[in-house]
Amino acid sequence: MEFYRGRVRPWMYTWGARDEEIAAALPGDELVDPHTPTSTRAVTIDAPVEAVWPWLAQIGEDRGGFYSYSLLERAFRADVHNAGAVHPEWQDVHVGDTVWLARRYGDEARQVVAAVKPKSHLVLVSPDDFERLQRGEKAAGTWSFHLHRESGWTRLLVRGSGGAMGHAAFDIPHFVMEQKMMRGIRRRAQQLRSDDTAAFARSLGAQRAMAPNMA
Template identity: 35%
Template sequence: MTTTRAVSIKTLPGSIWPWLVQMGDRRGGLYSYDILDRAFGILSGPSAGRILPEFQGLAAGDVIPLGKGPDWPVRILDAERAMVLEPVSGRVSWCFALYPEGDHTRLVSRVRIRIYTKVVLWILAPLVDACWFVMERRMLKGIRQRAEKPRK
């Protein structure tokens, strides 16, 4: 199963990238519905409203920490272009890609889940995707809101 979602952001990749690399618990957050992320134990505090310099050194091989659940290993990091996470090795990957288009950028989020049984694919996948859609859409909009905000 593959999902692809995107938003256009009225800025260049260099203003979006810092928000991506600081994601995680006790870091920048996930920019989604903080109340739900906190209720499920994924985050211990609200998402950041500013760039946090201390979390800008993310590299391939690092992990994006979460509260409950597995941390997200960073498999590929191509500065200001792409970040690929692999929350479940060999089964789930999540790519954030930045595509500049003139004075704005497309932030594309692509999730790939390898499901081996048709029963799970046909019954469980739509339920998981519906929840994922709500949270991921808010995340993309949260990143857009932050990246378009003038820095002080």
């Protein structure tokens, strides 16, 4: 247990993140007590923010899924179908919207959008916490996603605060699913960028092929 607390848990809580990212104040932090246990994980995505945000905007069991391990998602009896394309009808996200984790379990498996700014961040809380926030109280926990530009690249940060954090029975499976989700978003965003680049190259090639005939 000491090895887990001293080595494994700190590694899971900061997977992929830089020291300055771990220490950074992010949107949504103000919604919880400052002493709440926190994890900050990160990946670099070889694509601009505009290619990453659509995948975040459409997360949810009844929408684009969570881009994680389908077998494990189904083991938890979640009806998740991880999207391989951006769906325009799922792109409008507003405070108060529901993001389902697993509808069959009711409110215990539902998140509510507490804050959102397109191409910047998405902050989720439990239904009970959303009600607390409406009363001017602090939330017990948050789950938030943040996009930071780095030249033509993007840093995706995922911060978890409070809730069931600190319990191995939650921390380990959550880490396994979340890091796969982050890598799933990265793969999709980079593929989208690659497809766009290929389409542009084909269009440019067609224009050049036509140029002699137009002279």
